[in-house]
Amino acid sequence: MAGTGQHRVTVKDVAVLAGISTATVTRVLQDSEKVIPETRARVMAAVEQLGYRPNPMARDLRHGNRAGAVGLVMSTFTNMYQAGVAAGAEKELRNAGLQLLIGSTDEDPTREPELARAMIDRRVSALMVMPDGNEREFLSPGHLFGTPVILVGRPAGGLDADVVMTDDDRGVEEATNQLLDLGHRRIAALAGQNSSFRAKQRLGGFRSALANRGLKEEPDLVVENLITPAQARSTMADLMNLASPPTAVLALNLGISTGVLLDRIENNRKLAFIALDESELSSGLHVTALVRDPEEVGRQAAKLAIDRIAQPELPARTITLASHLVRRGTGEIAVVDDREPLEMAQPK
């Protein structure tokens, strides 16, 4: 049943035991061509007896090095959104019999090229990349050697690649509209690095919601370049100390959402709050959140990869997944300021 435990069993061993040639063993294993049932049975028995397992590397090598593994470049493992994407992708690939090679840039985008390159060298069948938000182009087609690339999270101008993204602009617009409908006029928007595609996309949604109602943005309430939760947290303190503080706040990424939530708990704030992306705490504390399904994003990316491996000449596709607002309470708070409604300010 099991092998000897030492020597790796090869097709050759199986062939010898079954008393036939390696070609026939392969034929049985691929059940590609005609093999007489009796021969097939002998081969199967030998395979079983020796515990033979094919060597995927040798197979890949023979096949021009395209088959077994797919790469994923991410910027960090310890972000729930990214981890979710990886989980979804891995699941889908595993079902398709593919393996996942993962590398992380540790938030250092300059490492993206070398990481991608190392995977391409290893002849992954496809490469999924979650590029950092900044719109540099780091993958030049000349270095890809035909390796299909799937971009996760944002498109990249110079590259004719498949893309999976989420409609955060529309989602944020919907969230903003909900707040506007509740009467909020001073809505704070806290965003990440302003050079990033995602920050632009999300602020874009916020702005078009305002613009659609002919409202103008309040510059003091839009804060960009917040990198850490701690920054978001202290920004909230600053905002609430304004002469005319916001009555609602939109947190435009996961870290910011965490920071705002910490501030909210600590200072027992009551203003309306919509977070972006889910965490154990946003759901646990009934925070209204604009939610994307990271696992679904990962699954779709993997599907694109699998399709493209099967049909390399397919035109590039872009899949946009919907984000949706999960209403849990904090985003449904009307203007309940102990100060005065806008437009008729009067000193306290």
Next chain:
Amino acid sequence: MAGTGQHRVTVKDVAVLAGISTATVTRVLQDSEKVIPETRARVMAAVEQLGYRPNPMARDLRHGNRAGAVGLVMSTFTNMYQAGVAAGAEKELRNAGLQLLIGSTDEDPTREPELARAMIDRRVSALMVMPDGNEREFLSPGHLFGTPVILVGRPAGGLDADVVMTDDDRGVEEATNQLLDLGHRRIAALAGQNSSFRAKQRLGGFRSALANRGLKEEPDLVVENLITPAQARSTMADLMNLASPPTAVLALNLGISTGVLLDRIENNRKLAFIALDESELSSGLHVTALVRDPEEVGRQAAKLAIDRIAQPELPARTITLASHLVRRGTGEIAVVDDREPLEMAQPK
């Protein structure tokens, strides 16, 4: 500078361009043996001009399939602790020029064997496994074909493998002692699956702290088999409704810590609380926590793997990393029950 973009460049191409044989190209690339400087320069130039990059799969194949990649089997991507381990391991491996093949069992331990097997088939140089807590033995030496295994998180009886673990027993004992020193006598301990190695290890620490002071365990305060944060959360509500509720609570894993913390925020509880493992919220909300460094665990696991690849005959090593108590306030609360001290109960 760059290659043509289509045909993969091989040693042979380099050899032809440099006007020498493939063997010499290899010699230059490995700088293993003597090569005359001028030849070396010619080879380098050809490599540069063609943009040659060696094919790691072919190299691995030639080397009996041991070199380029190391496997990691984890149970889920979306747990901060596990993600941290993966991150640490990836970093260390990358520095050593190795790549990381990741698979997840999706919390289904029965998938461990097939996942491990698939990686062994792919001839990873070493296999790191974070086994689920239950003490089954899923890796039979006969199936490993000499692949070194590094166990992360718990030892496995049947296997002579390297192990990285953390001294949670000692840590929990320390945490318990701190609470006892503060005068707590009704300490709740909330633990995960009672079949798991880790739950046993941690409850063991709790129990020896009590035993060392001649105290007996309060059975109604020790709750096991809590799987989800929600269960932990509702358990807290039950405990606080006891005639004699706990004055302190120890949460013995990350999910439980989250659940207890949610309960604490929601109900504004003041009892002493020590969490296990770190999350953005435990630090953000000043929760005293028994902290392990997941990245360090991952790095150590990777180091063990690297060492073992270099020296397969090394005796198996076990590395135990210290956990330590990060005192932020909630674990330093003395008995402040609005009820009465123990031993002199009187109806309210």
Next chain:
DNA sequence: AGCCAGCATGTCAACGATTACATTGAATTT
């Protein structure tokens, strides 16, 4: 001068699986 040492490089088989092409022999056709 003749011989050996040793350096620089070349040749070729091998890693394990696959597959184009070759071979065998039996069955079918006329």
Next chain:
DNA sequence: AAATTCAATGTAATCGTTGACATGCTGGCT
């Protein structure tokens, strides 16, 4: 019955890299 066809299997080249072994050449030694 000879010729043809086709099904079943075998042979050997191949994927890209490596390294044991072979070769040839230079220089030093006696």
